[in-house]
Amino acid sequence: MKALVKFAPGRGHVEIREVPEPVAGPGQLKVEVKAAGVCGSDLHIYHDEIGITIEPPVVMGHEFAGVVAEVGDGVEHLRVGDRVTCETTAWSCGRCLQCRLGHYNMCAERKVVGYAVDGCFARACVVNERQVHLLPENVDFQAGALTEPLACAVHAVLELTSILAGDRVMITGPGPVGLLCLQLVKAAGGFALVCGTSQDAERLALARRFGADLTVNVDRKDALEIVRDLTGGQGADIFLECAGAPQAARLGLEATRRGGQYTQVGLFPGPFELKFDLIAYKELRVTGSLGQRWTSWQRALSLMARGQVDTGSLVSHVLPLTEWREAFRLAEEGQGLKIVLEPASR
Numbered sequence: 001m002k003a004l005v006k007f008a009p010g011r012g013h014v015e016i017r018e019v020p021e022p023v024a025g026p027g028q029l030k031v032e033v034k035a036a037g038v039c040g041s042d043l044h045i046y047h048d049e050i051g052i053t054i055e056p057p058v059v060m061g062h063e064f065a066g067v068v069a070e071v072g073d074g075v076e077h078l079r080v081g082d083r084v085t086c087e088t089t090a091w092s093c094g095r096c097l098q099c100r101l102g103h104y105n106m107c108a109e110r111k112v113v114g115y116a117v118d119g120c121f122a123r124a125c126v127v128n129e130r131q132v133h134l135l136p137e138n139v140d141f142q143a144g145a146l147t148e149p150l151a152c153a154v155h156a157v158l159e160l161t162s163i164l165a166g167d168r169v170m171i172t173g174p175g176p177v178g179l180l181c182l183q184l185v186k187a188a189g190g191f192a193l194v195c196g197t198s199q200d201a202e203r204l205a206l207a208r209r210f211g212a213d214l215t216v217n218v219d220r221k222d223a224l225e226i227v228r229d230l231t232g233g234q235g236a237d238i239f240l241e242c243a244g245a246p247q248a249a250r251l252g253l254e255a256t257r258r259g260g261q262y263t264q265v266g267l268f269p270g271p272f273e274l275k276f277d278l279i280a281y282k283e284l285r286v287t288g289s290l291g292q293r294w295t296s297w298q299r300a301l302s303l304m305a306r307g308q309v310d311t312g313s314l315v316s317h318v319l320p321l322t323e324w325r326e327a328f329r330l331a332e333e334g335q336g337l338k339i340v341l342e343p344a345s346r
Helices: 039-045 147-159 176-187 198-209 223-228 246-253 294-305 321-332
Strands: 002-006 016-017 029-037 063-071 083-086 089-090 124-128 132-134 168-172 191-196 215-217 236-241 258-263 285-288 315-320 338-342
Touching: 002 321, 016 321, 029 083, 039 321, 063 124, 063 147, 063 168, 083 147, 132 294, 147 176, 147 294, 168 176, 168 223, 176 191, 176 198, 176 236, 191 198, 191 223, 198 215, 215 223, 223 246, 236 246, 246 258, 315 321, 321 338
Parallel strands: 168 191, 168 236, 191 215, 236 258, 258 285, 315 338
Antiparallel strands: 002 016, 029 063, 029 124, 029 338, 063 083, 083 132
């Protein structure tokens, strides 16, 4: 079968290759991939600028939904024909402190789908039963492929950040993850101010559709001045940095009120200068967020089932796997919003 493969370390080294059809082993499922999302981290893998272990040659892709096509020996709770989505942690050591606490997303030896284990940019992939979650009946495959980024947002916003009704939350980066974070902030009862650039005009419009109380084009207005005016000079209670942009991180440390919370969700392309002492001067509670775990997926699927979070509206382009270069270009240039590949299409 054809698959998109990162075949060697370094920048680029990605191409469509013919690979063997996978077979489900004991405790595993073979899933026919119906929809697979292109993530910003896929671009980082392409450019060889990500801190998560990559073991080429590996089939890329980790956001997907599909149908169980084959079950291996010992599979107990799923059957052929089930509509499913899948967690990204393919293997963790089970021995370290983080694993024993249930935080397997933080295992130093973790192997991730699409990085070190063959992923979903192919007609089919094999996963462990414990990774798999049933899709709600009311969630289609394209929307279901975005369960993974929603679970990441749930982990960042609802599990690592303490949001109370009425909290004033500032979000930078109105991309897919930023807009998912926005929906979670509104579901929790927060006031949401979303910041983007002139290139994000359509995304800021979608943010307003998703309930943003205020949107700011930082190329035209001073976001720091706006949040201070809004809060009587205090600053935001919570800052969610989803852009992975140095200037957004700098804004966050300035814009968050004394004693407030700053959560880093986006990934930066490299090191940069930052006034780190503001964390001490303002007694900020700063946390990073990486991936998700079982609880994140359960919350995400529940929110989707109840219609409290809309992932389907984030899909702007649907392309066949053979047009992966165009998909990566669109994502790289920030055109549209969420790009979905359909590996089974011709």
